[in-house]
Amino acid sequence: MKKIIVHGLRPEFNELITAIRGWAKAPMLEELENTLANQEALDKQLPKDSVNDEEALFRKKNDVGARSL
Incomplete structure (x- = not known):
């Protein structure tokens, strides 16, 4: 059941x-469900940014390089 849940995310x-796969002891089904529900709730609370992390880092790197010219 856990594999079905994980592969459907x-x-x-x-x-x-x-991160969960790195745990010393695999979580029980209820623990997995609670962890996923908590993460989903946390994600809903965080503001959504239209720029992803990778793109932001790329832009920052280019801004620093442009300033040094």
Whole structure:
């Protein structure tokens, strides 16, 4: 059942699943459900930015490089 849940998650949860896989003891089904529900609630509280992290880092790097010219 846990495998079905994990494989059906949206890509936004990949980092969380990677972290859970690193746990010393695999979570029980109820723990997994609670962790995913908590993460989803947290994601809903965070403001959505139209620029992803990778793009922001790229822009910042280019801004620094342009200033040094």
